[in-house]
Ligand SMILES: Nc1ncnc2c1ncn2[C@@H]1O[C@H](COP(=O)(O)OP(=O)(O)OP(=O)(O)O)[C@@H](O)[C@H]1O
């Protein structure tokens with residue numbers, strides 16, 4: 010139990026009933042070993058945070074889970090078990106069914122992830138029709154419900170806007186609304202808050218907590234910000250240059266970081282006034298502070 | 307890896323052409339009037355043409371002409387492009403506008419027709435060597451505009467770059483900046499353009515010579531050799547007439563395509 | 572707005588052709604074998620008059636002015652080598668070349684676009700390898716040789732032009748589509764499970780449309796001059812075959828007119844593509 014690999018291995022084996030269990034080995038043509046033995050699992054209804062510096066391979070994990078990498082020379086090995094299915098053995102057609110319906114993905118850059126030439130309503134409708142063929146009224150109702158859930162107005166005026174008429178925060182909400190349209194069992198959010206200002210980002214964090222609570226959605230929350238992850242997530246996985254160095258409940262990451270890199274990360278956090286010099290803020294202090302900041306219960 | 311094999315293969319073919327004097331069993335103009343249109347034999351590996359010349363020897367000499375002519379023409383093109391496109395950015399507004407106007411005009415005119423017009427003005431019955439030089443200079447000089455565009459843009463970008471500004475700020479003379487900063491900076495662009503042009507010019511020479519406006523007989527070149535296509539309607543029965551040339555040509559041009567990126571693009 | 576646009580392109584076209592013509596006229600004027608043809612080109616001088624008189628030196632500009640005056644009246648002068656009015660030759664042969672261009676380049680463009688789309692939608696190695704291999708081989712054969720091969724096979728010259736245009740269109744459009752398919756919003760659409768057909772039509776093609784139109788223009792401006800060797804070796808009675816004959820016979824007046832005609836076709840192709848792609852860009 011002392012080394013991280015044993016720890017994660019244990020988690021993967023014991024989590025037979027978990028929603029997602031993945032072990033990933035990824036080579037890009039110009040970067041072999043982009044992911045090396047990254048293995049983790051996610052229980053149904055659980056929020057797992059994935060943390061790491063820029064270029065550590067967080068987005069690559071998300072791409073692998075959805076099998077979205079198809080550039081020539083990109084090689085993905087390992088195993089991805091999701092909801093009793095082996096995703097690596099699935100055909101592209103089966104994967105298409107799963108994408109958007111069983112696993113939702115919110116990509117890293119909100120404005121770039123919307124087609125600049127299509128109105129918001131058209132993109133919403135496309136996301137719905139990709140998996141359902143229902144009457145237009147029913148579709149509109151569902152879209153309105155999803156938009157309400159992310160606190161967006163579902164007025165005609167809003168649906169007729171083009172992406173360039175949206176702020177980054179609004180675009181992010183539109184993307185989240187599209188991702189939860191089909192109530193996926195797992196939502197992967199790739200740095201959903203890093204392009205946002207502090208207040209908007211706190212609102213989005215609150216939104217994820219609510220989605221998790223109300224829809225029972227499992228969430229893989231990718232971020233480079235330890236504070237927001239600690240506030241939101243049940244468990245935190247930490248990545249460094251293509252490897253998963255530690256995966257533990259949020260409280261333990263702060264109280265007893267096992268890996269040197271984790272210790273470094275925790276030590277790099279801003280200190281609360283009045284706290285002793287050498288130590289970072291105690292975990293309880295910190296999480297209450299963060300919860301206040303994020304407005305969580 | 308692929309790239310180095312391509313380089314090796316190209317060098318081997320080029321060497322075969324360069325040392326044609328020693329490798330070729332016959333001269334390119336040696337006629338054996340007794341035995342025209344022969345099938346391949348020990349004496350004539352690829353048979354003889356209608357004048358009784360050894361096809362294999364002519365292929366070797368033709369390879370030499372075609373493979374040397376194209377890089378020479380490409381060098382001419384790059385030189386003109388640097389003069390017109392590169393200095394444009396360096397020399398200031400008036401000259402820039404004039405030369406870019408000329409380049410624009412050249413770009414919107416069909417090159418082959420200009421080539422025909424200019425070629426028609428020059429004497430047609432010239433010695434073989436003169437025909438090679440004329441072909442080379444014409445192809446090179448008339449096809450400069452695309453390279454001029456790219457090189458001009460490259461120099462422009464360099465001049466606007468921070469490290470040139472830095473050099474200016476430290477008081478270096480324009481000449482020094484040209485030699486120490488600009489030349490090394492633009493060299494990769496020049497080399498890339500050169501390798502783009504060489505295969506294009508191999509084709510251009512072949513087209514011109516096939517039409518009778520390029521390298522003139524008895525000097526062989528790939529274009530001249532291709533003229534046998536016209537004389538033989540029975541190509542399928544005599545594959546040795548053109549198959550070796552076709553294979554050689556496709557091989558060389560594919561190798562050129564691999565060279566710059568190291569990938570069969 | 573659109574009108575100003577059209578006007579700009581029209582002006583550019585006319586100017587380029589005029590300058591090209593002037594350069595051509597200058598060439599004719601300084602060419603060594605000029606003495607005779609100049610007088611024959613001049614529509615206002617009768618044949619007897621020419622024969623009765625020693626050729627008088629005429630300035631380039633004046634000569635060009637006379638030439639333009641003739642063109643404005645539908646008179647392109649006379650071809651010294653063929654002893655026929657150039658206008659008549661054009662009327663006879665231009666349709667043949669335009670037909671070759673329409674069918675040959677059209678088929679090449681359609682084929683190239685289709686292959687590029689298939690390669691982008693189905694990223695299977697096979698969908699890439701076949702067009703890449705065939706276009707590499709086609710790119711390695713000079714167009715004159717392609718023309719001869721097609722002639723031997725008994726296929727029409729337009730198909731040789733297809734073989735010239737296809738590989739280039741395929742190369743460029745595959746690159747353009749691949750870049751457009753790399754956009755973040757295309758990845759996002761794939762992550763939502765949108766079908767490949769819809770991704771191509773709704774997300775990839777509209778973004779690439781302006782560049783694809785530019786490729787159409789390129790195909791035309793590249794295809795028309797490529798007809799010179801093809802028509803010559805296939806013995807297709809078009810204007811481009813005439814160009815080669817004129818070059819061989821050192822018939823400069825004819826060559827100059829043909830160069831201008833070819834530039835007009837090339838420029839119209841480019842301008843049409845420019846205009847429509849600009850309009851598209853404006854709309855999006
Ligand atoms: N399509 C690709 N082809 C080649 N290399 C890639 C590709 N995508 C990512 N990489 C490389 O893989 C590594 C991991 O990239 P990734 O985008 O997963 O990092 P990240 O942790 O998400 O970083 P960031 O915080 O900047 O988003 C980087 O070094 C990157 O350069």
Ligand SMILES: [Mg+2]
Nearest residue numbers: 067068069117
């Ligand atoms: Mg990322």
